[in-house]
Amino acid sequence: MSTSFDTDSTPAEDAAAPVKDPLQLNMEVSKPHACLREVVVTIPRGEVDRYMKDAYDELVPEAQVPGFRAGRAPRKLVEKQFKDRIEDRVKGSLLMDSLAKVTEDAEFSAIGEPDFDYESIELPEKGEFKYQFSIEVRPEFETPDWKKLELKKPVETTSEEDVDAALQRVLSRYASLEASDAPAELGDRLLITAKFVDGDKTISEMDEERVTLANRLSLSDAVCENFGELMKDCKEGDVVTGKVKLGEGHANEEMQGKEIDATFTVVEVLKEQLPELTSEFLDELGEFESEDELREFVRGSLERQANFRTEQAMRGSIIEKLLASADFELPPTLVRRQMKRELDRKVLEFRRSGFDDDMIRRFVNASKQNMQQGTESSLREHFILEQIADEEKIDAEPQEYETEIQLIAEQSDSSPRRVRARLEKTGQMDALRNQIVERKVIELISEAATVTEEPVEKEAEEKNEEFAIDHEVLPTKDHDAIPAAKYDDNTPKGAETEEKQEKDKD
Numbered sequence: 047m048s049t050s051f052d053t054d055s056t057p058a059e060d061a062a063a064p065v066k067d068p069l070q071l072n073m074e075v076s077k078p079h080a081c082l083r084e085v086v087v088t089i090p091r092g093e094v095d096r097y098m099k100d101a102y103d104e105l106v107p108e109a110q111v112p113g114f115r116a117g118r119a120p121r122k123l124v125e126k127q128f129k130d131r132i133e134d135r136v137k138g139s140l141l142m143d144s145l146a147k148v149t150e151d152a153e154f155s156a157i158g159e160p161d162f163d164y165e166s167i168e169l170p171e172k173g174e175f176k177y178q179f180s181i182e183v184r185p186e187f188e189t190p191d192w193k194k195l196e197l198k199k200p201v202e203t204t205s206e207e208d209v210d211a212a213l214q215r216v217l218s219r220y221a222s223l224e225a226s227d228a229p230a231e232l233g234d235r236l237l238i239t240a241k242f243v244d245g246d247k248t249i250s251e252m253d254e255e256r257v258t259l260a261n262r263l264s265l266s267d268a269v270c271e272n273f274g275e276l277m278k279d280c281k282e283g284d285v286v287t288g289k290v291k292l293g294e295g296h297a298n299e300e301m302q303g304k305e306i307d308a309t310f311t312v313v314e315v316l317k318e319q320l321p322e323l324t325s326e327f328l329d330e331l332g333e334f335e336s337e338d339e340l341r342e343f344v345r346g347s348l349e350r351q352a353n354f355r356t357e358q359a360m361r362g363s364i365i366e367k368l369l370a371s372a373d374f375e376l377p378p379t380l381v382r383r384q385m386k387r388e389l390d391r392k393v394l395e396f397r398r399s400g401f402d403d404d405m406i407r408r409f410v411n412a413s414k415q416n417m418q419q420g421t422e423s424s425l426r427e428h429f430i431l432e433q434i435a436d437e438e439k440i441d442a443e444p445q446e447y448e449t450e451i452q453l454i455a456e457q458s459d460s461s462p463r464r465v466r467a468r469l470e471k472t473g474q475m476d477a478l479r480n481q482i483v484e485r486k487v488i489e490l491i492s493e494a495a496t497v498t499e500e501p502v503e504k505e506a507e508e509k510n511e512e513f514a515i516d517h518e519v520l521p522t523k524d525h526d527a528i529p530a531a532k533y534d535d536n537t538p539k540g541a542e543t544e545e546k547q548e549k550d551k552d
Contacts, residue, residue: 080185089175137169154183185374195495200502202352221318229279232510235316243307260513264411268519297522347400354399391477398453407514442482
């Protein structure tokens with residue numbers, strides 16, 4: 047595709063300001079992949095000369111040249127002395143102006159910033175100025191027919207027994223712990239260190255970590271399936287050997303699914319004593335006035351978790367039907383870069399839905415162990431739902447951000463202001479926006495569907511089934527998320543200093 051166009055000048059706020067003539071350029075776009083565009087931009091020599099002249103016209107009246115008063119040096123001398131500086135400025139201006147128009151008018155929707163090396167681009171002495179860049183974009187596909195789907199909606203109920211069990215989990219987080227010489231039992235806390243060895247090579251060591259003795263130990267990239275069996279009856283000072291298995295989706299393909307030798311050293315065995323629900327403890331826990339009020343809070347969290355599972359089941363059914371008629375490829379590089387961002391988005395969903403940190407760690411570890419396949423599926427969902435959102439003009443409203451932040455704050459025992467600051471500082475507001483928009487699209491599709499409700503027979507979760515910790519057995523470099531545009535005006539790397547981040551005042 048080859049397109050010629052003029053850039054629109056920005057309306058001058060000051061009527062006295064000179065109006066800049068539009069930039070003439072030519073753009074050629076190729077599609078090496080459904081989610082990638084290679085763009086070649088060509089700017090005629092006349093435009094380069096015009097930008098050079100404008101830059102010198104601006105500089106000459108203020109130029110300071112030895113032997114001359116400011117602004118009085120001959121133009122030829124100014125041009126010779128400041129040539130390198132002006133050429134770099136002109137290169138940056140041409141790149142900014144051309145990129146702004148390309149990303150605005152091109153027939154694709156960018157999901158990243160242009161990828162090129164600013165320093166390797168040279169402004170020619172003669173002839174046209176040409177450069178190229180690659181940019182990741184949304185895939186092009188025909189929107190699936192989402193109206194009048196037939197769906198089944200699983201419906202959960204929250205019983206008093208569910209509340210009792212959840213309340214015990216809450217109290218367990220505030221239990222007092224006493225070191226004990228007695229043998230460890232399931233449910234006890236252990237303070238352990240660990241060493242992970244592949245052959246004769248130590249690949250990682252874990253410093254002291256407090257874990258709950260559960261049947262299964264989940265790590266960031268591996269699991270120890272028989273952890274409870276290995277560690278039951280152990281005492282302080284015991285050294286226990288076993289195996290952990292790396293996930294099938296590990297970033298290191300040669301190590302996927304491999305068993306690694308593990309040595310666990312017991313530093314302490316700790317028995318827990320649950321706190322009593324006194325008025326002082328209730329106040330400390332969250333300014334609850336009574337046990338009934340605490341139970342209602344716990345019930346609310348459980349109901350949000352149940353709603354989350356219902357939403358996920360509905361979403362899964364919807365996406366399965368939509369994907370059947372939306373076929374597009376995703377480049378592996380895009381999937382890898384999206385992994386962390388997708389994980390962040392799902393963690394936000396879990397937090398606002400009332401899941402505690404232990405449950406979230408279990409989810410995170412399970413996701414990391416099969417991250418690539420899960421992320422590819424999530425990306426397909428995102429692109430389909432985002433396209434429907436665009437067509438139906440669905441977006442996140444300011445009040446919806448506030449509602450989500452309030453829910454996250456309630457679950458993390460923090461203030462909404464602190465939660466917002468953290469999300470902004472870590473760049474997760476975009477993930478929050480996607481979460482809101484995708485939920486609204488799912489609601490829209492559900493409202494237009496024929497829905498049949500089905501009661502869910504919940505399976506009782508075995509106590510002490512799994513405990514999760516954040517430790518990589520085989521450390522790998524973190525994959526970066528799809529980069530958000532670093533500069534509002536698409537200034538390329540190297541042309542400007544990085545945007546300063548606001549410090550978290552909390």
